[in-house]
Amino acid sequence: EVQLVESGGGLVQPGGSLRLSCVASGFTFGGYGMNWVRQAPGKGLEWLSYIDSTTTTKNYADSVKGRFTISRDNAKNSLYLQMDSLRDDDTAMYYCATQGFDPWGQGTLVTVSS
Amino acid sequence: EIVLTQSPATLSLSPGERATLSCRASQSVSSSLAWYQQKPGQAPRLLIYDASNRATGIPARFSGSGSGTDFTLTISSLEAEDFAVYYCQQRSNWPLTFGGGTKVEIK
Numbered sequence: 001e002v003q004l005v006e007s008g009g010g011l012v013q014p015g016g017s018l019r020l021s022c023v024a025s026g027f028t029f030g031g032y033g034m035n036w037v038r039q040a041p042g043k044g045l046e047w048l049s050y051i052d053s054t055t056t057t058k059n060y061a062d063s064v065k066g067r068f069t070i071s072r073d074n075a076k077n078s079l080y081l082q083m084d085s086l087r088d089d090d091t092a093m094y095y096c097a098t099q100g101f102d103p104w105g106q107g108t109l110v111t112v113s114s
Numbered sequence: 115e116i117v118l119t120q121s122p123a124t125l126s127l128s129p130g131e132r133a134t135l136s137c138r139a140s141q142s143v144s145s146s147l148a149w150y151q152q153k154p155g156q157a158p159r160l161l162i163y164d165a166s167n168r169a170t171g172i173p174a175r176f177s178g179s180g181s182g183t184d185f186t187l188t189i190s191s192l193e194a195e196d197f198a199v200y201y202c203q204q205r206s207n208w209p210l211t212f213g214g215g216t217k218v219e220i221k
Contacts, residue, residue, distance in 0.1 A: 035210075044201065044212060044213075044214050044215050045150075045152075045158065045201055045203075045212040045215075046212065047203075047209060047210040047211065047212065050208075050210070059208045059209065060209075061209045062115075062209065095157055095158075100160070100163065101148065101150070101158075101160050101203070102159075102160035102163075102169055102170070103157075103159070103160070104157040104158055104159075105157065106157055107157055
């Protein structure tokens with residue numbers, strides 16, 4: 001069974017940093033691109049970032065470009081999202097998803113507040 | 115950036131009825147469109163990819179159609195577990211974008 005498990009969320013002050021992790025199992029992680037998507041409380045879905053299987057290609061939404069960095073460690077079956085210069089409007093549930101967005105992890109909640 | 119507009123925002127129907135959800139793109143996305151279902155407190159689930167292909171394990175009552183700028187998700191006969199929020203997503207151009215969602219609620 002394909003499974004994605006996010007971690008690393010929590011409460012952080014504006015201007016702070018956080019690193020999210022997503023551990024994959026049940027498939028050949030190193031053969032697939034991966035995505036991060038977020039959802040603010042009561043709002044819709046926002047795609048954030050994509051990384052291909054070899055880390056050659058990385059794409060970002062304008063809202064996080066220059067502040068967030070996607071990376072991966074294929075040896076550890078892990079995907080990461082380094083989030084810097086966090087703002088109040090970054091408060092959301094953060095999901096990782098496979099290249100085909102099937103499946104998604106259960107999400108990790110990030111709250112940015114002073 | 116490609117903007118996806120979903121309509122209606124809310125659809126009030128009874129179990130057994132047919133649901134028709136619309137997604138319109140601001141420019142052509144060819145057939146690179148997907149549909150997701152999200153229930154409260156859960157992650158989204160892929161229903162349809164490439165406009166009309168059902169994802170693994172998705173019941174046949176869900177179908178997708180369209181190409182270019184106009185797409186439709188149809189649920190042929192609503193069951194109790196289908197009442198949820200549905201999102202479309204274009205995968206044609208970066209950045210990938212989602213529509214604002216359609217809530218299908220019990221009438």
